[in-house]
Amino acid sequence: MVLGELGGRIARAIQQMSNATIVDENVLNECLREITRALLQADVRFELVRDTQTNIKNAVNLDRLATGYNKRNIIQQAIFNELCKMLDTEKPSFTPKKGKTSVVMFVGLQGSGKTTTCTKYAHYYQKKGWKPALVCSDTFRAGAFDQLKQNATKAKIPFYGSYVESDPVQIAIEGVARFKEENCDLIIVDTSGRHKQEAALFEEMRQVSEATNPDLAIFVMDGSIGQAAYDQAQAFKQSVAVGAVIVTKMDGHAKGGGALSAVAATKSPLIFIGTGEHMHEFEVFNVKPFVKRLLG
Numbered sequence: 001m002v003l004g005e006l007g008g009r010i011a012r013a014i015q016q017m018s019n020a021t022i023v024d025e026n027v028l029n030e031c032l033r034e035i036t037r038a039l040l041q042a043d044v045r046f047e048l049v050r051d052t053q054t055n056i057k058n059a060v061n062l063d064r065l066a067t068g069y070n071k072r073n074i075i076q077q078a079i080f081n082e083l084c085k086m087l088d089t090e091k092p093s094f095t096p097k098k099g100k101t102s103v104v105m106f107v108g109l110q111g112s113g114k115t116t117t118c119t120k121y122a123h124y125y126q127k128k129g130w131k132p133a134l135v136c137s138d139t140f141r142a143g144a145f146d147q148l149k150q151n152a153t154k155a156k157i158p159f160y161g162s163y164v165e166s167d168p169v170q171i172a173i174e175g176v177a178r179f180k181e182e183n184c185d186l187i188i189v190d191t192s193g194r195h196k197q198e199a200a201l202f203e204e205m206r207q208v209s210e211a212t213n214p215d216l217a218i219f220v221m222d223g224s225i226g227q228a229a230y231d232q233a234q235a236f237k238q239s240v241a242v243g244a245v246i247v248t249k250m251d252g253h254a255k256g257g258g259a260l261s262a263v264a265a266t267k268s269p270l271i272f273i274g275t276g277e278h279m280h281e282f283e284v285f286n287v288k289p290f291v292k293r294l295l296g
């Protein structure tokens with residue numbers, strides 16, 4: 001996985017620093033320069049990289065470290081902390097509660113993996129004994145309902161959609177009402193993700209959100225989109241109250257930076273990552289183990 005390259009480069013930079021006889025300003029600067037290059041090449045937004053570099057330098061402050069301190073450990077810890085901070089948002093996302101009805105709306109561009117992720121998310125909770133349900137409010141893309149229906153049927157998850165109703169808001173309202181009546185505890189609303197007519201997309205998203213009053217809106221993003229991630233995530237956040245992020249296709253050419261940028265843009269935590277096309281290729285995201293793994 002390409003993401004590993006980022007971790008590999010950072011780990012090598014730290015190793016190189018550790019090989020130096022004395023860790024002084026120059027050695028630290030060289031290490032930080034290499035980390036900066038690695039982050040930029042992994043598509044992390046420039047401003048974010050710059051802040052990270054400054055924060056590490058401030059946290060380390062070589063001058064103030066008395067001899068006897070293990071400078072390498074301190075630097076290593078500062079780098080670890082900064083990478084965690086990039087992915088850690090202070091407030092946790094809304095967490096649905098089993099047995100209590102929650103409405104979760106999925107938003108994201110077409111092709112991001114939104115529909116696939118809706119089913120993965122439902123399946124994840126279903127395995128834990130929940131009663132999830134899927135609502136297809138995407139009336140824009142021909143075949144969207146069929147796709148959701150097919151996925152849902154395979155996973156034995158109830159679904160709602162329509163071949164005739166063209167108003168996504170109406171479908172969302174009906175679907176959510178139906179599953180509330182059926183006492184489903186997790187009602188997942190898949191929305192349209194058209195590429196063009198973005199203004200119309202955002203307006204529709206806003207209307208669906210207003211009509212269904214979701215407990216959580218999850219922004220789904222393709223992990224391999226690179227530098228475009230920040231702006232895209234921010235645009236979604238401005239139209240709907242995004243509360244969590246899921247990044248897909250982390251098995252492919254994702255360099256990882258997109259994920260970091262999406263978290264920064266939405267100020268919302270990354271809660272799962274998609275690691276393949278199949279239902280079970282879906283992982284809970286935890287910051288510290290992820291960064292640990294990244295740094296090898």
Ligand code: GDP
Pocket residue numbers: 108109110111112113114115116117193248249250251252273274275276277
């Ligand atoms: P939507 O238009 O956003 O609803 O996207 P889809 O759910 O239709 O997914 C678009 C394509 O991405 C499909 O071919 C999916 O199988 C694929 N896909 C979704 N998630 C992942 C993932 O985590 N890894 C890989 N490799 N492919 C994925």
